[in-house]
């Protein structure tokens with residue numbers, strides 16, 4: 001096997017390094033991008049990329065790809081598994097419509113030129129399960145974000161205003177779950193659900209704890225910033241899926257105001273589409289995207305991702321258990337729920353986005369509004385897979401953001417309700433190819449705090465996608481079908497210097513790394529030991545048996561803070 | 562030396578607070594069922610081909626030949642081994658284009674069908690211990706089948722909101738007074754096969770249609786049903802733990818579906834969850850692993866090179882009854898003892914490979930017998946408690962036996978070699 005590559009004559013777009021569609025050669029050795037001189041005298045495989053687009057591999061910073069939620073979804077929905085994507089041969093059998101099996105997840109990302117994906121909600125006590133599934137996904141690098149916002153330990157330390165102990169607890173939890181960063185889902189609201197309720201504002205008190213969502217969020221931001229974790233607090237806001245929730249979202253975004261970090265945002269607000277509704281009922285609902293966009297654009301320390309719905313099948317699965325129940329009541333669809341010890345909960349409900357349904361069409365429009373109205377340096381492209389639909393339709397979103405003409409065509413097919421309830425029809429913005437590349441590569445990598453990802457500079461991981469698209473010639477406004485097709489299947493996907501996909505076909509299998517962040521060196525772990533020992537009486541497992549050891553993982557990559 | 566916090570690998574309670582004295586070879590804190598597993602037991606001495614002792618390598622080679630030469634092998638069992646072995650088993654089944662099925666297909670599968678119809682509104686056992694003020698065991702009898710379940714999670718367990726046994730109301734619904742019923746605050750005896758109408762009656766009462774309920778349903782008076790419905794509505798956090806009494810009696814998956822609808826309804830008033838009392842310690846893993854690897858929990862046919870799910874066709878009993886397999890690998894299970902006669906008859910007529918630490922009836926019909934290490938005692942790995950909570954079971958004593966994982970890894974390697 002060649003361990004060096006020379007990607008010749010490609011047209012490179014590499015936003016992080018300021019490369020805007022330049023004809024350039026890229027050299028790869030031992031899984032990294034290197035200078036030309038480094039491959040001299042090596043057995044180099046040359047890839048002719050003439051007239052083709054060469055970019056870094058895609059980075060999905062928020063998807064639900066592993067763990068008890070997606071797996072319950074699979075069990076609940078065998079009808080999702082009847083699409084056969086690969087018959088067992090050199091590669092594994094792969095099936096799934098929107099919900100995919102683990103092998104299918106890896107294969108589909110690779111075929112699309114994506115090389116990393118982050119599981120965005122890991123129930124802490126279920127961490128081992130999440131990691132087993134991550135280890136069953138071939139091709140890509142991955143990581144998981146454990147969920148903190150309804151964990152009793154967090155409530156207790158926030159209640160006591162003890163940021164030191166909160167920091168220690170975060171470090172402990174990341175180490176035990178082999179997690180990457182701090183995810184927060186409907187802080188306080190899931191605890192309220194244990195009593196059949198929810199929280200309705202940032203200042204509602206959490207039942208039986210003297211804390212509010214506002215205090216939980218700000219304390220977690222403070223702790224994460226003092227720990228200097230790679231990734232900021234990553235929040236699924238309160239009041240998701242409720243008309244009028246955009247105001248809560250804006251209030252939440254503003255909580256980042258008092259904090260700063262030179263390298264990245266201090267708050268990432270996820271799948272904002274689901275939290276961007278104005279109006280006071282489903283009958284009067286309209287888009288709150290413009291107000292949210294104004295707020296995000298006015299701040300220099302907040303980023304978001306879209307959570308774009310794709311028309312067709314989807315499965316709602318979140319740690320926001322009360323929302324999932326509301327959705328079940330609204331649609332009458334199947335409902336799974338999982339209350340989890342003293343850590344929070346989750347729910348799963350199948351759904352389908354119909355273009356002629358006024359609310360679904362509005363959701364679709366809001367996602368796009370966010371993508372178009374927010375600075376390309378602050379908004380990442382996601383579907384919140386599988387909540388908004390498949391990740392395999394990222395190319396559709398990319399093409400839509402770059403072409404008003406495409407959007408006009410699509411607008412004709414959807415409910416006319418969007419004409420009055422959203423601003424999408426009036427938006428002329430067409431993102432440039434570099435911007436969309438940034439929104440799918442360099443930006444998510446920066447937000448996650450992964451300097452070796454999302455770009456093609458010397459020293460970066462050799463995760464590279466080559467697409468059959470010449471950026472010097474393509475008219476992205478008019479040739480949107482070509483753009484869509486090109487991004488759908490990569491000509492080449494190269495992961496850690498290995499060619500995994502050629503002409504859209506899998507050619508090699510690779511097992512990526514699982515990143516986790518070790519901040520235990522920054523805190524005094526002894527400080528919370530008595531608390532852990534005491535409060536674990538409310539667990540149904542022993543403290544000593546809680547968590548995941550590194551040696552149980554296939555390819556762990558520890559990042560020491 | 563005493564090992565602390567060992568994880569019991571017998572029943573679905575997967576108690577993780579056991580102790581084990583390696584010198585005396587004796588466990589502490591486990592129940593009778595658990596401590597019997599963690600004691601010296603009769604073992605299969607060595608790998609065998611047609612009754613003759615051979616090396617592991619020889620037995621595995623022979624097993625690989627049988628699987629590769631079969632048109633459609635059945636790979637069955639899995640509920641009493643660890644996820645690492647199960648995963649290799651699913652990949653192996655895919656490779657040899659066979660049928661994967663696991664013990665759930667003869668016990669809790671109706672529960673899975675109900676999940677497909679209505680979902681599973683549930684919670685972890687820790688949520689029950691902390692919050693549940695009403696606990697109903699419906700057709701389940703933990704005092705016999707999961708002896709420490711009550712103490713650790715559900716009956717006398719103390720938690721965040723439930724500080725005392727008196728704060729929790731325990732109700733048993735069953736066709737006979739069980740051992741668990743004796744501990745309950747209330748026992749509701751029902752006529753066999755009347756689970757469905759009784760659940761329907763409760764749904765009617767709770768949704769305000771008590772008029773539609775006759776004076777007696779399935780041996781329970783209307784008065785009693787109204788009282789039960791009130792208890793349920795007034796609970797702060799209730800749970801139904803159902804067992805084989807519901808899944809294996811008339812109505813089967815429809816019973817569970819109806820019960821799930823009852824839970825959906827109750828959540829409009831207060832909080833309720835429902836959960837199956839799964840039997841073997843890792844029967845949950847035997848369904849979860851194939852779900853992520855192949856999309857389904859059991860009864861999976863790979864004969865076309867991709868997974869297909871059809872319980873009525875591809876469950877082990879059906880495949881055997883139809884004589885639709887020409888070889889079988891049986892792991893950690895004893896179908897000869899438990900399957901219907903026609904199924905066993907076919908099993909006896911085909912080549913059978915057995916992987917198991919302990920001899921059982923299936924050993925007597927197996928052509929290739931491969932003894933394995935006992936997970937939790939001699940081998941480590943991941944298991945899912947009945948509520949899906951993952952726990953790592955431990956290796957606490959040395960052994961010369963290969964683990965299921967090692968055996969399957971080698972077997973898969975051999976199969977790949979032969980297929981090349």
Ligand code: SF4
Nearest residue numbers: 569572575576595709
């Ligand atoms: S209840 Fe089950 S898991 Fe617990 S000790 Fe007994 S047999 Fe083992």
Ligand SMILES: [Zn+2]
Nearest residue numbers: 062120271384
């Ligand atoms: Zn999400």
